[in-house]
Amino acid sequence: MAKSALLKSSLAKKYWMALTGLFLCLFLIGHLIGNLQLLATGENAALNFNKYALFMTTNPAVKLLSYLTYFSILFHAVDGIVLTVQNKKARPVGYVKNSASSNTVWASRNMAVLGTLILVFIVTHMVNFWAVMHFDENMPLQKVEIEVGGMKQELYLTTDGGYMPVAQVEQGNVEIKHRKDFYDANAHVKLKEGYKDLYKVTVDFFKHEKWGLLATILYVFAMFVLAFHLYHGFSSAFQSLGLNNPKYNSLIKNFGKAFSVVVPLLFASIPVFIHFILK
């Protein structure tokens, strides 16, 4: 019995909800630290960000963590929907008059709606950036323009710290394979590797002439939704796991509230910065 109790019972579903939810909170911290590099403006801002993006898509430990994150999002969403459906069934006939606001806060009553909106956001977000980084044939590689003897020359930056002249590719001497590797067109050997320019993709996205503003507004809206989800969710997860101790309760609650404001706010500051401030 003990085994089925850890998968099917009401409490077990709550444990998984809490564990995946808290893991996603950790993911948010990691993701935020990475994204905050987009606020940098120096000469090397783009290169540093692209180096980081390369690390995040190739390092095996990070890969493992990313699979854990995909799994957590799916499991959290499915478990959350199962719980919500069960909870609706537990009251087949509702009240004619119900005054829910006199004993609960809004966020706590709307976790499923908030969660579903977050899911929609995550899917769009992944289509816009993750899928482009992983699969888009037109993913740009990072270029720089330098002057050599009064002549402007375009060069791809390469992972060995060197360059690959764009002209070489245009003239057909070098071809690009796997969307990032420079190959000698005749000898078919790999020469160098370029940086996928995720920085440019992101900046172009939020600075887009037509829908850059809309994208920024929607992103900020999604962060509001996340804030409300976390406002209730963070401390709720501790209660679900039985981690309730009068000594630490107010610490957990206050930390959760601060977390729910600070993390989404910092995330939201990035597209706002790109759209309105970045030159």
Place this chain on the structure above:
Amino acid sequence: MASKYINITLKIWRQKDAKSKGQIETYKLDNVSTSSSFLEMLDQLNEQLVGERKEPVAFDHDCREGICGMCSLYINGRAHGPDTKITTCQLHMRSFKDGDTIYVEPWRSKAFPVIKDLIVDRTAFDRIQQAGGFVSVNTSGRTMDANAIPVAKFDADRSFEAAACIGCGACVASCKNGSAMLFVGAKVSQYALLPQGKVEATQRVLNMVRQMDEEGFGNCTNTGACEVECPKGISLENIARMNREYLVASIK
């Protein structure tokens, strides 16, 4: 406090029996003393209805002093009405104003089906209790002195607070998920905190939670409505304790 008399409009759920479809009926009731309790007001309404040769409103009540947990009304959108830490029998008409319209509905939960009008079947709670809400002792005349086992004051107090639960079901009624976890948490905690209860703690929590799920109660999402509406001030800490106990018991 001098009592006043008020005139009110009542919107009450009427349902002939478990199978019938019910509906809200409207009644006018005049000259209600603000000193009367909510249940006395309903008695007054029933006298008026009997006088009009109409079927009186069926509602649950017993002790009328806040200890039996029978009076189970959802009044103006809240379990036991507008005040907190009270049962319906402890609610007084001074909480209402002249001309008020008051909605009175039964507890709503799949596990608490309506029997008639405002009366619901709460035997689901009894079955949860029977699944483990007890300590097995030999009562054949050789019972041990309860005080022979020392209990830390802190634990004794927490256990006593949990034991104050009167099984009224307000927690289920006010929870948006129809969850019974405050009730079960209180019953699990009451024993888990005492040395006498620790012996059967593992089986108790597994069995009580299984029965709770089978009865069709919903899953707690920690909104905290139960704690606010509980007439006995049972704390959410008890749900967390049950969650802990269950986690440990399932791994054992």
